[in-house]
Amino acid sequence: MSGSEADRRIPNQHARTRSRMSIDEKTSKTLKDLGAKSPEAIGELFAGVTSALESERKALIASGAGDERERSQKVKDLRDRWLARKGGLVSLIDENWLKKAPKELKPAVGRAFNQLRQLAKCVDTESLLRELSGGAAAAQPAAVAATRGARPSAKQGRLDLTLPGYRQPLGSIHPVTQVMREIEDIFLGLGFSIESGPEIESVYYNFDALNIPESHPARDDWDTLYVNSETVLRTHTSPVQIRAMEKHGAPLYILCPGKAYRHDNPDSTHATMFHQVEGLAVDTDISFADLKGTLDYFARKFFGDKIKTNFTPSFFPFTEPSGELSISCVFCGGGGCRICKDSGWIEVMGCGMVHPEVLRHGGIDPERYSGWAFGLGVERFAMMKYDINDIQLFHQGDVRFLEQF
Ligand code: PHE
Numbered sequence: 001m002s003g004s005e006a007d008r009r010i011p012n013q014h015a016r017t018r019s020r021m022s023i024d025e026k027t028s029k030t031l032k033d034l035g036a037k038s039p040e041a042i043g044e045l046f047a048g049v050t051s052a053l054e055s056e057r058k059a060l061i062a063s064g065a066g067d068e069r070e071r072s073q074k075v076k077d078l079r080d081r082w083l084a085r086k087g088g089l090v091s092l093i094d095e096n097w098l099k100k101a102p103k104e105l106k107p108a109v110g111r112a113f114n115q116l117r118q119l120a121k122c123v124d125t126e127s128l129l130r131e132l133s134g135g136a137a138a139a140q141p142a143a144v145a146a147t148r149g150a151r152p153s154a155k156q157g158r159l160d161l162t163l164p165g166y167r168q169p170l171g172s173i174h175p176v177t178q179v180m181r182e183i184e185d186i187f188l189g190l191g192f193s194i195e196s197g198p199e200i201e202s203v204y205y206n207f208d209a210l211n212i213p214e215s216h217p218a219r220d221d222w223d224t225l226y227v228n229s230e231t232v233l234r235t236h237t238s239p240v241q242i243r244a245m246e247k248h249g250a251p252l253y254i255l256c257p258g259k260a261y262r263h264d265n266p267d268s269t270h271a272t273m274f275h276q277v278e279g280l281a282v283d284t285d286i287s288f289a290d291l292k293g294t295l296d297y298f299a300r301k302f303f304g305d306k307i308k309t310n311f312t313p314s315f316f317p318f319t320e321p322s323g324e325l326s327i328s329c330v331f332c333g334g335g336g337c338r339i340c341k342d343s344g345w346i347e348v349m350g351c352g353m354v355h356p357e358v359l360r361h362g363g364i365d366p367e368r369y370s371g372w373a374f375g376l377g378v379e380r381f382a383m384m385k386y387d388i389n390d391i392q393l394f395h396q397g398d399v400r401f402l403e404q405f
Pocket of ligand 1: 235236237238278316319350351352373374375376
Protein backbone atom coordinates (compact mmCIF):
# COMPACT_ATOMS: atom_id res chain seq x y z
CA MET A 1 0.00 0.00 0.00
CA SER A 2 1.52 3.30 -0.98
CA GLY A 3 1.59 6.20 1.47
CA SER A 4 -1.07 8.15 -0.31
CA GLU A 5 -3.45 5.19 -0.36
CA ALA A 6 -2.99 4.75 3.38
CA ASP A 7 -3.82 8.42 3.91
CA ARG A 8 -7.00 8.00 2.00
CA ARG A 9 -8.07 4.96 4.00
CA ILE A 10 -7.65 6.28 7.49
CA PRO A 11 -10.51 8.79 7.44
CA ASN A 12 -12.74 6.18 5.83
CA GLN A 13 -12.04 3.80 8.65
CA HIS A 14 -12.91 6.48 11.14
CA ALA A 15 -16.09 7.22 9.30
CA ARG A 16 -17.09 3.59 9.41
CA THR A 17 -16.38 3.31 13.13
CA ARG A 18 -18.25 6.52 13.78
CA SER A 19 -21.32 5.41 11.93
CA ARG A 20 -21.53 2.19 13.92
CA MET A 21 -21.51 3.99 17.26
CA SER A 22 -24.75 5.00 18.92
CA ILE A 23 -25.57 8.64 19.36
CA ASP A 24 -24.97 8.32 23.12
CA GLU A 25 -21.51 6.90 22.58
CA LYS A 26 -20.60 9.56 20.07
CA THR A 27 -21.63 12.43 22.27
CA SER A 28 -19.55 11.10 25.16
CA LYS A 29 -16.40 11.34 23.05
CA THR A 30 -14.44 14.33 21.78
CA LEU A 31 -14.10 15.15 18.11
CA LYS A 32 -10.50 14.01 18.31
CA ASP A 33 -11.53 10.58 19.68
CA LEU A 34 -14.04 10.34 16.86
CA GLY A 35 -11.37 11.21 14.30
CA ALA A 36 -13.41 14.16 12.96
CA LYS A 37 -10.72 16.50 11.69
CA SER A 38 -12.36 18.32 8.81
CA PRO A 39 -15.48 20.50 8.43
CA GLU A 40 -16.91 17.72 6.21
CA ALA A 41 -16.49 15.12 8.93
CA ILE A 42 -18.12 17.51 11.39
CA GLY A 43 -21.01 18.11 9.02
CA GLU A 44 -21.47 14.36 8.81
CA LEU A 45 -21.46 13.98 12.59
CA PHE A 46 -24.05 16.68 13.09
CA ALA A 47 -26.18 15.25 10.28
CA GLY A 48 -26.22 11.98 12.20
CA VAL A 49 -27.34 13.79 15.35
CA THR A 50 -30.08 15.67 13.50
CA SER A 51 -31.46 12.52 11.95
CA ALA A 52 -31.45 10.78 15.35
CA LEU A 53 -33.33 13.75 16.82
CA GLU A 54 -35.81 13.64 14.00
CA SER A 55 -36.46 9.92 14.14
CA GLU A 56 -36.85 9.89 17.91
CA ARG A 57 -39.35 12.72 17.71
CA LYS A 58 -41.29 11.00 14.92
CA ALA A 59 -41.33 7.71 16.79
CA LEU A 60 -42.84 9.38 19.84
CA ILE A 61 -45.50 11.12 17.81
CA ALA A 62 -46.30 8.02 15.79
CA SER A 63 -46.75 6.07 19.01
CA GLY A 64 -49.62 8.37 19.92
CA ALA A 65 -48.22 8.16 23.49
CA GLY A 66 -51.23 6.54 25.14
CA ASP A 67 -53.11 8.14 28.00
CA GLU A 68 -52.46 11.47 29.62
CA ARG A 69 -49.92 10.17 32.15
CA GLU A 70 -48.02 7.97 29.76
CA ARG A 71 -47.94 10.79 27.29
CA SER A 72 -46.45 13.32 29.68
CA GLN A 73 -43.88 10.78 30.85
CA LYS A 74 -42.74 10.03 27.31
CA VAL A 75 -42.63 13.69 26.44
CA LYS A 76 -40.57 14.41 29.54
CA ASP A 77 -38.18 11.55 28.78
CA LEU A 78 -37.51 12.64 25.25
CA ARG A 79 -37.18 16.27 26.27
CA ASP A 80 -34.74 15.43 29.06
CA ARG A 81 -32.73 13.07 26.87
CA TRP A 82 -32.00 15.91 24.49
CA LEU A 83 -32.42 19.13 26.38
CA ALA A 84 -31.56 18.47 30.04
CA ARG A 85 -28.94 20.89 31.22
CA LYS A 86 -26.96 18.13 32.83
CA GLY A 87 -26.38 15.08 30.68
CA GLY A 88 -28.75 16.06 27.87
CA LEU A 89 -27.38 15.22 24.42
CA VAL A 90 -27.24 18.87 23.37
CA SER A 91 -25.27 19.74 26.51
CA LEU A 92 -22.93 16.81 25.95
CA ILE A 93 -22.28 17.96 22.42
CA ASP A 94 -21.55 21.41 23.78
CA GLU A 95 -19.15 20.01 26.40
CA ASN A 96 -17.42 17.31 24.41
CA TRP A 97 -17.49 18.55 20.84
CA LEU A 98 -17.74 22.33 20.84
CA LYS A 99 -15.78 23.29 23.94
CA LYS A 100 -13.01 20.78 23.25
CA ALA A 101 -12.82 21.42 19.51
CA PRO A 102 -9.41 22.43 18.14
CA LYS A 103 -9.21 26.14 17.36
CA GLU A 104 -9.34 25.75 13.58
CA LEU A 105 -12.54 23.70 13.72
CA LYS A 106 -14.34 25.90 16.25
CA PRO A 107 -16.20 28.08 13.70
CA ALA A 108 -17.56 25.07 11.80
CA VAL A 109 -18.55 23.25 15.00
CA GLY A 110 -20.07 26.44 16.44
CA ARG A 111 -22.24 26.97 13.38
CA ALA A 112 -23.43 23.39 13.27
CA PHE A 113 -24.08 23.43 17.03
CA ASN A 114 -26.22 26.57 16.79
CA GLN A 115 -28.31 25.00 14.05
CA LEU A 116 -28.76 21.90 16.13
CA ARG A 117 -29.81 23.96 19.14
CA GLN A 118 -32.50 25.62 17.02
CA LEU A 119 -33.72 22.33 15.66
CA ALA A 120 -33.73 20.71 19.09
CA LYS A 121 -36.51 23.09 20.12
CA CYS A 122 -38.86 20.62 18.45
CA VAL A 123 -38.46 18.26 21.40
CA ASP A 124 -39.23 20.74 24.14
CA THR A 125 -42.28 19.83 26.20
CA GLU A 126 -44.60 22.37 24.68
CA SER A 127 -43.79 21.50 21.05
CA LEU A 128 -44.12 17.79 21.65
CA LEU A 129 -47.49 18.13 23.38
CA ARG A 130 -48.70 20.32 20.57
CA GLU A 131 -47.50 17.78 18.02
CA LEU A 132 -49.20 14.98 19.86
CA SER A 133 -52.54 16.75 19.80
CA GLY A 134 -51.95 17.98 16.24
CA GLY A 135 -52.43 14.65 14.44
CA ALA A 136 -51.62 15.07 10.76
CA ALA A 137 -49.21 17.95 11.30
CA ALA A 138 -46.87 15.55 13.07
CA ALA A 139 -45.54 14.42 9.73
CA GLN A 140 -43.84 17.76 9.20
CA PRO A 141 -40.08 17.91 9.36
CA ALA A 142 -38.48 19.17 12.56
CA ALA A 143 -37.37 22.45 11.01
CA VAL A 144 -40.94 23.42 10.14
CA ALA A 145 -42.23 22.29 13.51
CA ALA A 146 -39.55 24.29 15.31
CA THR A 147 -40.31 27.58 13.58
CA ARG A 148 -44.05 27.06 13.74
CA GLY A 149 -44.32 27.52 17.47
CA ALA A 150 -43.70 31.26 17.03
CA ARG A 151 -46.63 31.84 14.68
CA PRO A 152 -49.83 33.24 16.11
CA SER A 153 -51.82 31.60 13.31
CA ALA A 154 -50.67 28.13 14.29
CA LYS A 155 -53.94 27.51 16.07
CA GLN A 156 -53.81 24.30 18.09
CA GLY A 157 -50.38 23.64 16.61
CA ARG A 158 -51.70 23.05 13.15
CA LEU A 159 -50.51 24.95 10.12
CA ASP A 160 -53.61 25.72 8.09
CA LEU A 161 -52.47 25.95 4.48
CA THR A 162 -55.94 27.00 3.37
CA LEU A 163 -55.73 30.34 5.24
CA PRO A 164 -55.37 33.33 2.91
CA GLY A 165 -51.89 34.88 2.73
CA TYR A 166 -51.03 38.35 3.92
CA ARG A 167 -52.52 40.86 1.49
CA GLN A 168 -50.08 43.36 0.06
CA PRO A 169 -52.33 46.23 -1.01
CA LEU A 170 -51.54 47.63 -4.44
CA GLY A 171 -51.07 51.37 -4.70
CA SER A 172 -52.70 53.41 -7.43
CA ILE A 173 -51.77 56.51 -9.35
CA HIS A 174 -52.74 59.69 -7.52
CA PRO A 175 -55.73 61.43 -9.16
CA VAL A 176 -53.68 64.61 -9.63
CA THR A 177 -51.00 62.65 -11.47
CA GLN A 178 -53.66 60.87 -13.52
CA VAL A 179 -55.23 64.14 -14.62
CA MET A 180 -51.82 65.68 -15.28
CA ARG A 181 -50.91 62.75 -17.52
CA GLU A 182 -54.21 62.98 -19.34
CA ILE A 183 -53.59 66.66 -20.09
CA GLU A 184 -50.02 65.90 -21.15
CA ASP A 185 -51.24 63.18 -23.53
CA ILE A 186 -53.60 65.55 -25.31
CA PHE A 187 -50.87 68.12 -25.89
CA LEU A 188 -48.20 65.55 -26.73
CA GLY A 189 -50.59 64.47 -29.47
CA LEU A 190 -50.51 68.03 -30.80
CA GLY A 191 -46.71 68.03 -30.97
CA PHE A 192 -45.93 69.76 -27.68
CA SER A 193 -43.05 68.58 -25.51
CA ILE A 194 -42.71 68.49 -21.73
CA GLU A 195 -40.50 70.95 -19.85
CA SER A 196 -39.79 71.38 -16.18
CA GLY A 197 -38.25 74.02 -13.94
CA PRO A 198 -37.33 74.51 -10.28
CA GLU A 199 -39.96 74.85 -7.58
CA ILE A 200 -37.58 77.06 -5.57
CA GLU A 201 -37.33 79.86 -8.09
CA SER A 202 -35.57 83.20 -8.36
CA VAL A 203 -37.65 86.34 -7.96
CA TYR A 204 -36.40 87.30 -11.41
CA TYR A 205 -37.96 84.31 -13.21
CA ASN A 206 -41.07 84.21 -11.05
CA PHE A 207 -41.82 87.96 -11.38
CA ASP A 208 -39.49 90.38 -13.17
CA ALA A 209 -38.94 88.38 -16.36
CA LEU A 210 -42.71 87.91 -16.56
CA ASN A 211 -43.26 91.63 -16.62
CA ILE A 212 -44.25 91.91 -12.96
CA PRO A 213 -41.83 94.52 -11.56
CA GLU A 214 -41.49 95.02 -7.83
CA SER A 215 -43.60 98.18 -7.86
CA HIS A 216 -46.45 96.56 -9.81
CA PRO A 217 -49.65 95.87 -7.83
CA ALA A 218 -50.04 92.54 -9.66
CA ARG A 219 -47.14 91.25 -7.57
CA ASP A 220 -49.42 91.36 -4.53
CA ASP A 221 -51.72 88.79 -6.12
CA TRP A 222 -48.90 86.31 -6.13
CA ASP A 223 -47.10 87.54 -3.04
CA THR A 224 -45.83 84.45 -1.51
CA LEU A 225 -43.47 82.26 0.44
CA TYR A 226 -40.00 83.79 0.21
CA VAL A 227 -36.89 81.72 0.90
CA ASN A 228 -34.84 84.92 0.93
CA SER A 229 -35.16 88.30 -0.77
CA GLU A 230 -34.16 86.85 -4.17
CA THR A 231 -35.77 83.42 -3.96
CA VAL A 232 -39.39 82.27 -3.73
CA LEU A 233 -41.35 79.07 -3.85
CA ARG A 234 -42.71 79.62 -7.35
CA THR A 235 -46.25 80.96 -7.35
CA HIS A 236 -47.02 79.59 -10.81
CA THR A 237 -45.40 77.50 -13.54
CA SER A 238 -45.06 80.57 -15.81
CA PRO A 239 -41.31 81.08 -15.00
CA VAL A 240 -40.71 77.92 -17.04
CA GLN A 241 -41.88 79.91 -20.10
CA ILE A 242 -38.79 82.12 -19.78
CA ARG A 243 -36.45 79.24 -18.97
CA ALA A 244 -37.67 77.27 -21.99
CA MET A 245 -37.37 80.28 -24.33
CA GLU A 246 -33.81 80.89 -23.13
CA LYS A 247 -32.93 77.24 -23.53
CA HIS A 248 -34.56 76.35 -26.85
CA GLY A 249 -35.41 79.64 -28.63
CA ALA A 250 -38.24 79.73 -31.16
CA PRO A 251 -40.26 78.00 -32.53
CA LEU A 252 -41.39 76.47 -29.26
CA TYR A 253 -44.34 74.28 -28.22
CA ILE A 254 -44.06 73.22 -24.59
CA LEU A 255 -46.13 72.04 -21.70
CA CYS A 256 -44.95 72.37 -18.11
CA PRO A 257 -46.73 70.41 -15.40
CA GLY A 258 -45.58 71.03 -11.82
CA LYS A 259 -46.16 72.29 -8.30
CA ALA A 260 -46.90 75.90 -7.36
CA TYR A 261 -47.08 77.53 -3.92
CA ARG A 262 -49.18 80.40 -2.63
CA HIS A 263 -49.71 82.28 0.55
CA ASP A 264 -53.40 81.29 0.59
CA ASN A 265 -55.54 80.31 3.53
CA PRO A 266 -56.52 76.68 3.05
CA ASP A 267 -60.22 76.08 2.34
CA SER A 268 -62.20 73.82 0.04
CA THR A 269 -60.81 75.52 -3.09
CA HIS A 270 -57.42 76.84 -1.91
CA ALA A 271 -54.24 75.09 -0.83
CA THR A 272 -50.74 76.43 -0.17
CA MET A 273 -49.38 73.86 -2.61
CA PHE A 274 -51.17 72.80 -5.75
CA HIS A 275 -50.39 71.73 -9.30
CA GLN A 276 -50.48 73.65 -12.53
CA VAL A 277 -49.98 72.88 -16.17
CA GLU A 278 -48.50 75.68 -18.22
CA GLY A 279 -48.72 75.73 -22.01
CA LEU A 280 -46.69 77.89 -24.39
CA ALA A 281 -46.60 78.10 -28.16
CA VAL A 282 -44.19 80.49 -29.93
CA ASP A 283 -43.82 80.60 -33.70
CA THR A 284 -44.12 82.97 -36.65
CA ASP A 285 -47.71 84.09 -37.31
CA ILE A 286 -49.26 82.76 -34.11
CA SER A 287 -52.57 84.50 -33.49
CA PHE A 288 -55.35 84.57 -30.90
CA ALA A 289 -57.32 82.29 -33.24
CA ASP A 290 -54.67 79.57 -32.71
CA LEU A 291 -55.05 79.96 -28.97
CA LYS A 292 -58.84 79.70 -29.15
CA GLY A 293 -58.80 76.75 -31.52
CA THR A 294 -56.24 74.80 -29.49
CA LEU A 295 -57.90 75.38 -26.11
CA ASP A 296 -61.35 74.59 -27.51
CA TYR A 297 -59.99 71.30 -28.90
CA PHE A 298 -58.29 70.54 -25.57
CA ALA A 299 -61.42 71.28 -23.47
CA ARG A 300 -63.57 69.02 -25.62
CA LYS A 301 -60.96 66.24 -25.57
CA PHE A 302 -60.74 66.45 -21.78
CA PHE A 303 -64.35 67.07 -20.75
CA GLY A 304 -66.19 65.54 -23.70
CA ASP A 305 -67.59 66.70 -27.03
CA LYS A 306 -70.67 68.37 -25.58
CA ILE A 307 -68.58 71.01 -23.79
CA LYS A 308 -68.75 74.58 -25.10
CA THR A 309 -66.00 77.12 -24.49
CA ASN A 310 -66.14 80.85 -23.89
CA PHE A 311 -63.33 83.41 -23.71
CA THR A 312 -63.68 86.53 -21.56
CA PRO A 313 -61.17 89.37 -21.23
CA SER A 314 -58.89 89.34 -18.22
CA PHE A 315 -55.55 90.68 -17.09
CA PHE A 316 -52.14 89.11 -16.62
CA PRO A 317 -48.96 91.21 -16.81
CA PHE A 318 -47.27 88.59 -19.02
CA THR A 319 -49.98 88.28 -21.67
CA GLU A 320 -51.56 90.90 -23.88
CA PRO A 321 -54.42 90.57 -24.59
CA SER A 322 -55.27 88.27 -21.68
CA GLY A 323 -58.28 86.05 -21.29
CA GLU A 324 -60.06 83.61 -19.08
CA LEU A 325 -61.34 80.38 -20.60
CA SER A 326 -64.68 79.15 -19.32
CA ILE A 327 -66.43 75.92 -20.18
CA SER A 328 -70.15 75.21 -20.09
CA CYS A 329 -70.89 73.82 -16.63
CA VAL A 330 -70.02 70.11 -16.45
CA PHE A 331 -72.50 69.61 -13.62
CA CYS A 332 -75.68 71.13 -15.05
CA GLY A 333 -74.82 71.18 -18.75
CA GLY A 334 -75.11 74.99 -18.88
CA GLY A 335 -78.62 75.39 -17.43
CA GLY A 336 -77.35 76.94 -14.18
CA CYS A 337 -76.71 75.31 -10.81
CA ARG A 338 -75.17 75.92 -7.39
CA ILE A 339 -71.65 75.08 -8.60
CA CYS A 340 -71.64 77.45 -11.59
CA LYS A 341 -73.50 80.01 -9.47
CA ASP A 342 -76.39 79.87 -11.93
CA SER A 343 -74.28 81.30 -14.75
CA GLY A 344 -73.99 78.05 -16.73
CA TRP A 345 -70.23 78.65 -17.08
CA ILE A 346 -67.15 77.67 -15.06
CA GLU A 347 -63.81 79.49 -15.39
CA VAL A 348 -61.07 76.96 -15.92
CA MET A 349 -57.85 78.77 -16.84
CA GLY A 350 -56.02 81.99 -17.60
CA CYS A 351 -54.53 82.53 -21.01
CA GLY A 352 -53.45 85.14 -23.54
CA MET A 353 -50.96 86.24 -26.18
CA VAL A 354 -47.42 86.31 -24.80
CA HIS A 355 -46.44 89.91 -23.97
CA PRO A 356 -43.68 91.20 -26.32
CA GLU A 357 -41.63 92.15 -23.25
CA VAL A 358 -41.77 88.55 -22.03
CA LEU A 359 -40.60 87.23 -25.42
CA ARG A 360 -37.73 89.73 -25.24
CA HIS A 361 -36.79 88.52 -21.75
CA GLY A 362 -36.70 85.00 -23.15
CA GLY A 363 -34.32 86.16 -25.91
CA ILE A 364 -36.92 85.93 -28.68
CA ASP A 365 -37.52 88.77 -31.15
CA PRO A 366 -41.17 89.91 -30.80
CA GLU A 367 -40.98 91.49 -34.29
CA ARG A 368 -40.52 88.04 -35.82
CA TYR A 369 -42.32 85.77 -33.43
CA SER A 370 -45.54 85.78 -31.48
CA GLY A 371 -47.02 83.28 -29.07
CA TRP A 372 -49.81 82.28 -26.75
CA ALA A 373 -49.76 80.79 -23.27
CA PHE A 374 -52.13 79.35 -20.69
CA GLY A 375 -51.97 78.14 -17.12
CA LEU A 376 -54.47 75.82 -15.42
CA GLY A 377 -54.91 74.31 -11.97
CA VAL A 378 -54.74 70.52 -12.05
CA GLU A 379 -56.64 69.94 -8.78
CA ARG A 380 -59.46 72.10 -10.10
CA PHE A 381 -59.64 70.02 -13.27
CA ALA A 382 -59.64 66.82 -11.21
CA MET A 383 -62.40 68.24 -8.99
CA MET A 384 -64.57 68.96 -12.00
CA LYS A 385 -63.83 65.64 -13.65
CA TYR A 386 -64.52 63.49 -10.58
CA ASP A 387 -67.05 65.75 -8.83
CA ILE A 388 -64.87 66.33 -5.75
CA ASN A 389 -65.87 69.23 -3.52
CA ASP A 390 -62.75 69.74 -1.37
CA ILE A 391 -59.24 70.38 -2.71
CA GLN A 392 -57.74 69.35 0.66
CA LEU A 393 -58.65 65.71 -0.03
CA PHE A 394 -55.91 65.51 -2.66
CA HIS A 395 -53.15 66.31 -0.21
CA GLN A 396 -54.18 64.40 2.91
CA GLY A 397 -53.05 60.98 1.72
CA ASP A 398 -56.20 59.27 3.01
CA VAL A 399 -56.29 55.82 1.42
CA ARG A 400 -60.11 55.71 1.60
CA PHE A 401 -60.16 58.65 -0.80
CA LEU A 402 -57.21 57.65 -2.96
CA GLU A 403 -58.22 54.04 -3.55
CA GLN A 404 -61.31 55.22 -5.44
CA PHE A 405 -59.18 56.24 -8.42
N1 PHE B 1 -49.69 82.04 -14.35
C1 PHE B 1 -51.09 82.35 -14.32
C2 PHE B 1 -51.66 81.99 -12.95
O1 PHE B 1 -50.99 81.32 -12.20
C3 PHE B 1 -51.89 81.63 -15.39
C4 PHE B 1 -51.49 82.05 -16.78
C5 PHE B 1 -50.50 81.37 -17.44
C6 PHE B 1 -52.16 83.07 -17.40
C7 PHE B 1 -50.16 81.74 -18.73
C8 PHE B 1 -51.85 83.43 -18.70
C9 PHE B 1 -50.84 82.76 -19.35
O2 PHE B 1 -52.76 82.37 -12.61
